[in-house]
Amino acid sequence: MRKSRRIILSIAGAGTLAVSASMAALAWGHGYTSDPPSRSALCATGDVTDCGAISYEPQSVEGPKGFPAAGPADGSICSAGHAEFAELDDPRGGNWPATTVDAGAQTFTWTMTAAHSTATFDYYITNDDYDPTQPLTRDMLDLEPIASIEMGGARPDHTMTHDVTLPERSGRHMILSVWNIADTVNAFYSCVDVDFGGDSGGGEETPTDAATTDAPTDEPTGCDASVWDTAAVYTAGDEVTHDGIAYRAGWWTTGEEPGTTGEWGVWKQTAAC
Known part of the structure; x- marks a missing residue:
């Protein structure tokens, strides 16, 4: 009886270890588009702040x-689909830094931290319905890839470069690059903000109308902003007042009460009114 119990416990323990190892493998990240910089890359380099966990593991956007x-x-x-990386879906009012591109040849570089047997690298581009102030959806994309690089199960090098021909576009757009793994059910996703036309965007550094030299000297900047409304939608740079304090939004938000989002949250205090 004791021997049977030991065997059952051993099998159960082995099963637990197998599940744990499988989950760890899924959680460990492996690659991202680094040039032109994806949103993951911009967060990792610190060019964009308030990114949360993705700043430390840009290679982990696996789904x-x-x-x-x-x-x-x-x-x-x-x-x-990772809730812990939701900052990547936040459009930040359309103010993510964007790489200036033109129609025609464009080189994309992936940085790998672990090699996988690879099926394809696929590249998609947004269409005329794209709205950079909204999270990315399929109806904003041309669902035929503009490039698909077949790997036939080969493992990539530490860096991989692909020559992709970009179609005619104007203004801000997004390139979605997808690394499809051959021997798992997963892929890695990278969103790259681009601008056809040269306006690369200022990200969170874009000055707002409130920060002008015409602000009255006897009242702190931001104190003339409207009162925060729990139902309103705010984007990067919007200013509000709440409980006698002025705040500025770091990115897109709604329903998050100023003064409660913490040091790394969306609302930054600018003045006591």
Whole structure:
């Protein structure tokens, strides 16, 4: 009886270890688009702040493969459906820094931290319905890839470069690059903000109308802003007052009460009114 119990416990323990190892493998990240810099890369280099966990593991944006028929849900494509990386889906008022590009040849570079047997690298571009102030959805994308690089199960090098021909576009757009793994059910997703036309965007450094030299000297900047409304939508640079304090939004937000989001939250105090 004791021997049987030991065997059962051993099998159970082995099963637990196998599940744990499988979950660890899924959680460990492996690669991201680094040039032009994806949102993950911008967070990792500190060019964009208030990014949360993705700042420390830009290579971890792993989700189900099979895009566009399968894969992450609309609105969470850039984070691959990871709630802990939701900052990547936040459009920040359309103010993510964007790389200036033109129609024609463009080189994309992936940085790998672990090699996987690879099926394809696929590249998608947004269409005329793209709204950079909204989270990415499938109806904003051309669902035929503009490039698909077949790997036939080969493992990539530490860096991989691909020559992609970009179609004609104007203004801000997004390139979605997808690394499809051959021997797992997953893929890695990278969202790259680009600008056809040269306006690369200022990200969170874009000055706002409130920060002008015409602000009255006898009242702190921001104190003439409207009172925060729990139902309103605010984007990067918007200013409000709440409980006698002026705040500025760091990115897109709604329903988050100023003064409660913490040091790394969306609202930054600018003045006591």
